[in-house]
Amino acid sequence: MLTARALTKRFGTAPALDGVDFTIGPGESVAVTGPSGSGKSTLLHCLAGIMRPDSGEVRLFDERIDTLSERQRSHLRRTRFAFLFQFGQLLPELPADENVALPLMLGGTPRRTALEPARAELRRLGLEGKEGRRPGELSGGEAQRVALARALVVRPAVVFADEPTGALDRATGDQVMGILLDTVRELDAALVVVTHDPRIAARCTRTIEIRDGRLSGTPRTGDGEGESAHEPVAAGLRAGSAPQGANALPVRHGTPAVDGLDSAGAQSDSGSSPVTFAAGSVAAGAQGARGGDAASGGGSAVGSAVPNPGLGGADAETQARTVGCGGDAFASGGGSAAGSAVPNAGLGGGDAVTQVRTVGRGGDAFASGAARDGGASGVRSSGGSVRGPAKGFGWIAGGASSAARRPAGPDFGPESVVEVWR
Template identity: 45%
Template sequence: MNNTDDAMASHRMSSNMTAMESIPAEAVLQCRALCKHYRQGSEVLHILNAVELEVKAGETLAIVGPSGAGKTTLLHMLGGLDLPSSGRVLLGGDDLATLDDRQRSALRNRKLGFVYQFHHLLGEFSAVENAAMPLLIGGMGKKQARAQAAELLERVGLSARLEHRPAQLSGGERQRVAIARALVNRPACVLLDEPTGNLDRDTADSVHGLLEQLNKEFAISLLVVTHDPALAGRMQRVLELRDGQLQEQTR
């Protein structure tokens, strides 16, 4: 290759890198003109009104707002647990409304994790068995699923609690198991609904720090619904749901 060819190749590489750098981060989860309403007798109750949202890969954001504003309803639709009255939810480019229940469940298991205010662990199973559940549901062999879950539980500080059942764990430990379960499939995004609502301040702060650490380590997007200003303040973006629509808060 002569000097001219080298220069041209270098220019093309530089141009390609510039083009790549200018492309915005891929959205892992989106909703477009999302509406949800319920009929009560002759009246129609509008919960969400043309909500627009885009969650980028690896970003963290919080949704805040008054009680009854529809935050959990929005989270359920983003997670494919409920379908909108109109509008679209796109998970990795797939429109959830176009999938049947089986397809939606399979996609949700692969690409999303869930953490709730109540841990929803299965009492008859150990911590490692609870954390491995999404892998087993996805068809992974028991030995491999257990090993992967155990590794993640060690990451969240529970290496000495693998065989303990939920009743033998503290509230903070149970929530750490729930977080490990949500992350075990390496999902694109984890949806969290008041994840520290039942914890004391010190334990909640510990969980907040853990979420930050895991977001940085695995580059998994976090979308948190919370009333906790301390947790919301740790997120990169904060959006308020009010009168059925989302508005970004300035800092």
């Protein structure tokens, strides 16, 4: 299903990958192990289309994916792949169900429709009653199960996980890993998991080891001893049998890797044209705070201003702004609300198409969304505006040029793909 041949990748002169072959089939789980700095994450990123290898090739269902445009790879990541990492995948401002629904909404599913399978997925993972909680109101294990629900809600062909239980205690980690393995098997999907933990590796069907960018030794076949240690939570998830309330989300096997892309999408590459990106203006209700107005120029970069716990806060004054995925842009924003558009690893991010924007001030109002075309079209892209009372809460997903292709309706404002009020 997913194969790679003779992958190489260099950063400077040092090879991070040096002629790696890889293959994984439906229902399989492969643990990628090796010392720190050996190339595990680089392999995962190349397989997942986050990074382009310098040479070699990657195929999904026989279709070459490493040569796809940035935008096509982004679409692929959002629709066929899922990602689970150790930290930081959930949007802190959104409740669990909206976090899980996000990948569907980024694909154009209206919020209300997307929330049904999202909540069903949360129920399936034992999180009934927690749908309205924000990540900060969940335990570490619960938050990781929400991230897992978000990964699985699109019924991915391949799940990529990088130390998915690294931040959890042993029992919780075992439970999350059990759910992940069960579900992947039930979905007939594939799991590629980077891990330092031999116990996790032992539960996978196969282990490969990387040293200095090369495959080392003979791949080990796992005994799968842990795989049946948990009640199967994924019952009824086999191909064609979506979970309750899932609105028959497609289980995508054997379909083209890049279906549904328009021809413009096939041409555009988000780093190719200069772009001005506005982080949007937010009138945060009673405060009237104006946010963002961040302009960034060049490459596929976007502006961001994210609360940085390490700097002591979540309000506008302690925002830390990071800019860009192209690295050649600078964003500046004023006011007491702050705009942000951050690559979200759990959504397969790293480029403008999978950016997630959050805007807000002290939790009064914020927008969250995808700057779908912010990096690709060279147009000024605004995430629209959120207006609401001080206690109001709204969120926006979408970029201007993608919105233009979508019908206006209750969920679709002129400048946004999705606009929700509550």
